[in-house]
Amino acid sequence: MTDEQVIRTLIENWVAAVHTGDLDAVLADHAPDLVMFDVPPPYDGVHGLDAYRDTWPGFFEWQKSGASFELESLEVTAGADVAFAFALLHCRAADGDPRQLLRLTIGLRKIDDRWTVTHEHHSFPHDNSAAPEIRAVLDRWSADTTAGNLDALMEPIAENVVSYEIDGNYSGKQAVREVCAAGLASSPDAITFTVPDPTVESADDLAVAWSVDHVTADGTETTSRATRVFRRTGAGWQLIHQHLSYPAS
Template sequence: MTDEQAVRTLIEKWVTAVHAGDLDTVLADHAEDLVMFDVPPPYDGVRGLDAYRDTWPGFFEWQRAGASFELESLEVTAGSDVAFAFALLHCRNVGDDPRRLLRLTIGLRKVDGRWTVTHEHHSFPLEVESAAPAIEALFDQWGADTATRNLDALMEPIAEDVVSYEIDGNYTGKAAVREVCAAGLASDPGTITLKIPDPTVESDGDLAVAWSVDHVTASGDETTSRATRVFRRTGGDWKLIHQHLSYPAS
């Protein structure tokens, strides 16, 4: 058996043991001075074989609820005395996204002719939540509230410090924007509709930017305007902090 094959066999045996909850086999072939960077804390890693041992009972308990721990891919590079491997694994419970894979890097050294694990690094990629569904739902609600002339509901997602560049002027503060919206709703006794189809939304953390072509219908006439809107997430809710509406110059 080549060194690469030996390392691969060691890791495959370890994965099988983790899935089976076989603690003795999980600990086998690990150095006393092992350092592991795990998914949960501590930030500076789990240090030493005893501390490593203590991390597993809780994981095994979680796994007994039906979770899996299985290799998706494994790459091994081995020298004469040092080796490393990186792998992707399915580490998930029933109902979890199968595309979300655990990342694993393992460092090994040969001690007395035997490959020994000296370092493990486990992690999941950070999940960046897109603001698009929430912003699109907000736009749909704006459309519904416009049709029913529900001014209070229209103002709900507006930040107190909003700055709005409207078609007819610039307005600062929620109260000023409320006056503009109230005047618009009162300007036509007939049906007024607002549609914001296919907006583009880009987000990062608690900020989101959306741009779209808005369609407004009043007295049977439809107008379109260009719109750029900036939202800030506050207390879990997205609030409009800036909008810029315009028509192209004729």
Template sequence: MTNEQEVRTLIENWVTAVHAGDLDTVLADHAPDIVMFDVPPPYDGVRGLDAYRDTWPGFFEWQRSGASFALESLEVTAGEDVAFAYALLLCGTPDEHKANPALRLRLTIGLHKAAGRWQVTHEHHSFPLDTPEPA
């Protein structure tokens, strides 16, 4: 498998684990010093695997209410020991999708390969800010 394929598989498995609420698999390929910028605060991000782990229970609870988390597109660029990827995901409740069918979660991931293993070192989630166009 190429580095690009390895990273693609890692991210696809992560998305599947998030959708399933499988915390152990969500955490499995993240570096101990992960930095994540997420949609909800804190605005200066989450640092470290323990803090990253703590962000997931609330999301899984919200997701059990019927929300989706599904990969729509994924682009990966991978070198020998550094890679990045960006993706669009369908993330929201049926009512949110009905109100705004075009809304997608944006995901950017940075990875590092050490000792033959890829690990996520940076993760960024965002939604576009809907503001009226300037007049």
């Protein structure tokens, strides 16, 4: 095999070992003095094979929940005794967003005529790209409220949602559905619900949005303060918590 093919097989075997939780196979082909920049701290990296070994048991426990660790793409470039590879991997919980990919760069050296990993860099992109998607959820809620479409209103709500409503606290999607159904039935005319200029902050699979909501029913407009927490799943962003209130008079 060419050096590129040897390295590709090495990395594919490493990915398979990570996915199955085979620690000995994960450590194979790694230099004693390797440095890894991982997703979690420390920021100056994990130094040495012993420290590298210690990072894996917790990850293996997380994988037992049904998480994935699979290659999406892999590119390898090899010189006479130095090589590097970069890859994208699916590394997510069972209900995680398949568009969220782990980025991986690997540096290798040929030591005693054997390719050996001397550096790994793992990361996820960090940005606020969730904001347009969260605002789209709020916009759909506005349209679905006006249309009186209860089923559509429920689609982005998680089964285990906890909602602190104006009139009480509710746990579970069915309880929130009953609250929304009562709200829609409270007015003979269409109800308007708008969220002007919500603020959205996100990281990884979590997003928080806060706003002042405007609701008009029976010709009367009211405003309330709202904080909402969303989690990104394979089905899209889902509401897992909301807190609504009026200021005390």
